[in-house]
Amino acid sequence: MSADLAPAVAAAAAPLHRALGLTDGELVEIERRLGRGPNDLELAMFSVMWSEHCSYKSSRPLLRTLPTGGDDVVAGPGENAGVMRIGDGWAVAFKIESHNHPSAVEPYQGAATGVGGILRDIFAMGARPIAVLDALRFGDPADPRTRHLVNGVVRGVGGYGNCVGVPTVGGELVFDPSYQGNPLVNVMAIGLVREDAIVRATAPGPGNLVILYGSATGRDGIGGASVLASATFGAQDPSKRPAVQVGDPFAEKLLIEATLEILAAGLAEGLSDLGAAGITCGVSETADRAGTGIRVDLDAIPRREPGMAPFEVMISESQERMVVIARPDRLPQIAAICERWGIPCGVIGRVTDDGDVAVIEGGLAPDGMPNPGARELARIPARALASDAIVFDRLAAPPSRRRRTPAPGSTETAADMLPEGGTDPGAVLLGLLGSPNLASRAWVAEQYDRDVGTNTVGSAGHGAAVLRVKGTRRALVATTDGNEAVSALDPYLGAALSVAEASRNVSVTGARPLGVTNCLNFGDPTRPESFWQLREAVRGMGDACRALGLPVTGGNVSLYNEAPGSAIAPTPEIGIVGLLDDVALLVGPAFAADGDVALLAGAGGPGLGGSAYAAVAGLAAEDDLPGLDLAAEAAVQAFVRDAIAARHVTAAQDVSGGGLAVALAEMAIWGGRGGQFRVPVPSAPAVALFGESPSRIVLTVRPPDLAAVRALAGRHGVKIAELGTVGGPRLVIEMFGEGATGAAEGRGSSIADALEVTLADLRHAWDHGLPRALGEEA
């Protein structure tokens, strides 16, 4: 065969790099970094480390634009988890991560290992995990496949979290048609660590040991990062199943306890979990951070089954494994701790000074050098796998058509159809409260242990999660929020609104939001429209974080969320942790006492686009999005925090999904008392009652505190409207002003200008909406 035929022959035989998901251009970049062609094992190692999941090759240039600094930031992006100072020597570690594709293929194990993976990120920093929040998104709840996925994912989150002993305290459950073929499973974890006990994922000190402890390495999760997380796939493709990892929460529990004991005894120089890309990732990233190399003793890695090829061992994503870097004299103590917890442990390599990850077959001698006759199977500069991985400047282009397809028979614009359409606003409120996206989450929340740890304050599903910090007066407040409905139309605004809402959810408890972790769930970044969505969302997130003074401490990017024929609504998911200096000041969202005065802080605006009302009413409201004034958002949040600190507030709740009417209804349901309210209607009743214009908070105060609260609002430049009085067995909302239904009556409508619903009816709709939607209740 002549030399000029070779490329054609090679292409016809489907070259290995393509089978591993690498492009021809990426192969060229690999060869440039190595100064030669890679062998098959090296190619496999590159394929997982240069996956979107591990390398952030598409998103890295965007993520660099985010604000990451702050006085309280102890560890930021690039570490296993962000860490922020909370006082008294304590710090909080937190991070959110996706497990979307594994959960689509095998919902129970996908979700379970999602929990396990994010927990390892937390205790890999030296922090004891204290809480999990799960943000879940699915397609049509009436669809049998959706029900199968919901059931499996919820059982998986619970099966893992309940056993491992970390409470699941909050999150989201959202149904949207765009997730039909590609559900989203984002899991956030929070941990507590003494600031001086934080450990880093680094491998310093040539001669130090690389010690693997935890489960044996098997064939599960081969190529999870590259095959599943980084490519579009058919949702029912069984050939992908071996790429899903299998979780063992009992093993994770042992791993947590052993890890924290190893760290407490001061035995670790560095620590890393083994998640995506397995041992390859653990050794290359730790070595790269320390500027060292690692010589891996392939034969020393315990296997779950015989006959595993070197590449399988090096890239397996078997769960519940950790790597600790330690001085040789520490080995006996580490081994003793692992033995006490019944965990296998062994030396699988040495830190070197050559900057390379080398894989040795044939064993290492006691001095750490390869045995005579041992073979070097791979040698790659650690930085080529990690910090010097390929980065792309992807093309971004706004979509030519940004509208969603209107529902059949829906009106063309977001006109207010409430009074003219002959619809009773009370019936609309009940419909919204019972809708799958707004109804009580108890059916899900009750399947999770929310109380283990004895730190969970307040009731599940009522606003943000609150966790007191034992031994201090402090409490942490955590929430996740994403606004896919607006992001689908305007990703910049959707991301900014998500940050604003998450921050507001924390502020209404009285806590000061500390920082942001984010999970960016998007489509194929090689499609310019999809990359434009990602770019806009990152820009919106950055602007909102800067305006609200919030550093981004880390997160995760999940691309290629596409099933055949459809891409998900872009979903920038925001997790925020806040700090309440004195848990005694905590304010909840439930109406607290009859006679309290309810106030609306913040000025609303027009816009039903992306609202729950628009979805339920079948409005095609995509060109009528609410605006966001970030300065006003910051002001209203600062006002409510100050009002709470001054002990003027008896309850507070932000206005979000379902608008003001749903916010009042929830406060009434949770407080077991109604109220008599009057709402100004400048334009249309639906906008006043159900519009989701941001930067608004409902708060209740005792009448004697009213003047002080008004004065405080004035100092913050926040507009206050008095809504009425708490009490009674019904929720009554009268409307007045230019656009009230009374005005409509004058135009011949027969609709009353008040909404009046009994508390019992509100509770019934809210309680039963979700199980009914999922077919769990008749």
Place this chain on the structure above:
Amino acid sequence: MSVRVGVVVFPGSNCDTDTAWALARAGAEPVQLWHESADLLGVDAIVLPGGFAYGDYLRAGAIARFSPVMRAVAGYAADGGLVLGICNGFQVLAEAGLLPGALLRNRTLRFVCRDVAIRAERADTAFTHRVPGGGVLRMPVAHGEGCYYADAATLDALERDGRILFRYVDAAGSPAPAGDRANPNGSLRAIAGVINAAGNVAGLMPHPERAADALLGSDDGMLVLRSLVESAGERAGTIQHAVAG
């Protein structure tokens, strides 16, 4: 002289530190009892906490009964020592035959975590004497296998002998039958907890240690834990008396 209460720690226990924390609030000195050791360290009472003892992949508590610590606990109970099992601890005691009945999977076949109301059916035991007569306590449950089951003859005997310690009750205070939301797992005769014939071993599915701080919603569980700690203190005093005399 503080009362020393042992808390058994299996590798998969996950309520052990919560239980130790709550016992300390109830006035005791908690002592960790590691599952691989049969040395009970001279404690005045023992609590088996919640969790997933050895992973519970087979059946809750099925493996734990064979552990060294459980052989010692069985002997301790036979000698009249006070033993309380909470949640997984109750499952272990039932598996070990120290308490009658079995804890089956919840009728919904789903894990359930929510606040329940339980009524102490006896206010004269070592575990409940601080509970006001007929008192209803609010505390959370969190389990996948909490459906109390025994054959009809055993249930009749338990009722006759006053060995049903706690029952799930509805808002009106009546025992909640299987199928009622107030009975979270479908337990027969609304049984949430039982006590042995000698009155020194008890178990319940709800978590008193999670209702030990009003900040978290309820401190009703302290009535159970204080009862245990006081009873253990009295017995310790008696024993020491005997030794000294």
